[in-house]
Amino acid sequence: NAGVMQNPRHLVRRRGQEARLRCSPMKGHSHVYWYRQLPEEGLKFMVYLQKENIIDESGMPKERFSAEFPKEGPSILRIQQVVRGDSAAYFCASSPDRRNEKLFFGSGTQLSVL
Amino acid sequence: GDSVTQMEGPVTLSEEAFLTINCTYTATGYPSLFWYVQYPGEGLQLLLKATKADDKGSNKGFEATYRKETTSFHLEKGSVQVSDSAVYFCALYGGATNKLIFGTGTLLAVQP
Numbered sequence: 001n002a003g004v005m006q007n008p009r010h011l012v013r014r015r016g017q018e019a020r021l022r023c024s025p026m027k028g029h030s031h032v033y034w035y036r037q038l039p040e041e042g043l044k045f046m047v048y049l050q051k052e053n054i055i056d057e058s059g060m061p062k063e064r065f066s067a068e069f070p071k072e073g074p075s076i077l078r079i080q081q082v083v084r085g086d087s088a089a090y091f092c093a094s095s096p097d098r099r100n101e102k103l104f105f106g107s108g109t110q111l112s113v114l
Numbered sequence: 115g116d117s118v119t120q121m122e123g124p125v126t127l128s129e130e131a132f133l134t135i136n137c138t139y140t141a142t143g144y145p146s147l148f149w150y151v152q153y154p155g156e157g158l159q160l161l162l163k164a165t166k167a168d169d170k171g172s173n174k175g176f177e178a179t180y181r182k183e184t185t186s187f188h189l190e191k192g193s194v195q196v197s198d199s200a201v202y203f204c205a206l207y208g209g210a211t212n213k214l215i216f217g218t219g220t221l222l223a224v225q226p
Contacts, residue, residue, distance in 0.1 A: 004157070033213075042118075042203060042218035043158075056213065091157055103214060105150075105157035 004029075006092050006106035014114050019079040019086070021109045025094030032075045033103060035069060037089040049075060067087075083112045117139040118219035121203045127224050133191040135220045136205035137178075140185065145208035147171075147180055147187040152219070161189075161202070162192040194224045 005024040013019050025032050030051050035043040048056040049069035060067065064082075069075040079086055089110050093103035121136040139147065146165045149198035150158040160170030176191045187204060204217040 006157075035216075040218075043216040044211050045215070048213065093158075098212075102160060102163075103158075105159070107155070107157045 003090075004092055004094050004104050006090075006109050008109060009107065010110045010112070012112045012114065013082050015083055016081050019082050019111055019113075021077040021079075021090050021111070022074045023077070023092030023094075023106060024074040025092075026096075026104050029094035029096050029104070031095045031098060032069050034075075034077050034095045035093065037091060037092045037108070039088070040086075043091065044073035046077075079111075082111075084113050087111055087113045116206060116215050117205050118206055118215055118217035120202075120220055122218070123201075123221035125220060125222050127194055127222070129196055129224055129226050130193045131224075133189070133194045133198075133222065134152065135189040135202055136191070137187045137189065137217060138185050139187065139204075139206050141206055143203070143208060144182075145206040147177070147178070148205040148207065148214070149174075149178055149187070149189050150203040150205060150216075154156070158203060174215065194222070196224045196226050197224060199224045 007022050032049045035048040037043050045059040047060050047067045052071050064080045066078045089108045091108045093105045095103050117140045119138050148163045149161040151161045152158045162173040164171040164180035170179045178187050178189045201219045201221050203219045205214050207214050
């Protein structure tokens with residue numbers, strides 16, 4: 001039973017480019033969460049999705065960031081026109097139900113913006 | 115709003131030393147409390163949890179007791195090993211928000 005899979009592990013982008021981060025939840029999990037870990041800070045909640053629905057996006061920046069979790073395929077976190085401040089580790093987690101008190105985390109994507 | 119405060123690191127210890135990492139929280143109601151561990155290059159893993167006051171969570175020699183009166187959930191281990199070197203995150207679930215809220219993390223470095 002594979003865990004939460006994130007790819008790529010490392011992503012390098014130049015300012016102004018787009019970044020796409022992918023997350024495949026654990027088998028049987030239909031709830032996905034994205035967290036961002038900035039240097040010297042803890043994990044900050046970004047967005048919570050179920051299949052084809054965004055449930056809570058209160059932690060998402062208002063511009064340039066979007067997320068989806070289609071009926072088929074992985075969840076995607078998309079950052080348009082990246083800036084240096086977007087450099088961070090982005091973690092995806094999944095859970096089998098709405099109560100997210102026990103999350104299973106992926107190994108993260110380290111985004112570096114040059 | 116709900117929040118978690120944990121001691122700043124890094125915490126540097128010699129092997130077999132006693133470990134305490136402090137964690138306090140602010141939340142409405144009665145949240146569940148957690149410690150997660152992040153080993154180098156990996157994602158977070160649940161280490162232990164407690165769901166109500168006076169509960170003690172334990173795993174791999176680590177322990178933490180849910181103290182409602184002091185709103186704390188300090189992590190302890192009697193004898194650390196080099197392999198315990200990692201970042202430890204205190205977290206809460208419940209309260210005013212339906213999401214897992216993390217502290218800033220504490221880096222533990224254990225030297226042989």
